[in-house]
Amino acid sequence: MTDPIDLARLAARDPVVLAELVEELGPRIWWAIRSYADDDDHADDLLQDCWEAILERLHQYRGRGSFDNWAIAVSRNVCRMRLREARRKREVALEDATLVLDDAPDPEHELMLRERREVLHRALDELPDRERDAVIMRMIQGRDTAEIAEAMGVSRPTARSRVARGIAMLCRMEQIRQLVMDWMH
Known part of the structure; x- marks a missing residue:
């Protein structure tokens, strides 16, 4: 972002600060996480999860690097976590399907x-x-x-x-x- 972020107002969920942040940083985060998504709609859904995580973890931002890079790193971590969760669900579904197909696994x-x-x-x-x-x-x-x-x-x-x-x-x-x-x- 070009202007410094008012972290106190952001933590208080000030709608003006949030709107500015989403408008300016949203596209960068979206492109950073797009590779984790199946399609653009899925990327949009992931982006919402990322914004929630950024706001929930705001207290962890220490100001040592740029806020943008920190927010993108949080977003990528959220996406990796979602991929792991989806992988576990697919594995369970695959195992369940195997059990159905094979009476004696x-x-x-x-x-x-x-x-x-x-x-x-x-x-x-x-x-x-x-x-x-x-x-x-x-x-x-x-x-x-x-x-x-x-x-x-x-x-x-x-x-x-x-x-x-x-x-x-x-x-x-x-x-x-x-x-x-x-x-x-």
Whole structure:
């Protein structure tokens, strides 16, 4: 933001300060979190969650860096948390569907699948934000390079590079190499 923020008025939920903040910072936050969303409507919903979190955590802002960067960091953390929650729900739904399809599930197989998912999620969490977001959009969400570039606000070559770099980083991780080796045997 160009003007300093009156944190006391913001904490008091002053509508004028809130409106100015949303107008000026809202688009930057939206673009920062767009890669976490399935589509623009989902990004709009996430943005609302982000604003709630920013206001709830306002007391944590210490003024050491710019408020904009702090708010964007809070927003990205909210989105990562939502992704983890959605992933857990999908895993539970997948496990429930597997139970319905298979009358006698093999506990060892279930454990192995769960462990592999956990390894993959931990490995993805180790990637830098940009590469992780690009890999998730390509490998999990199935987006093409143009969609990734648009979501990340970068050129197509940059999007391709981030995907390739992220996949290369994953391939260098011992846990992923072991996962691939186990899968092949």
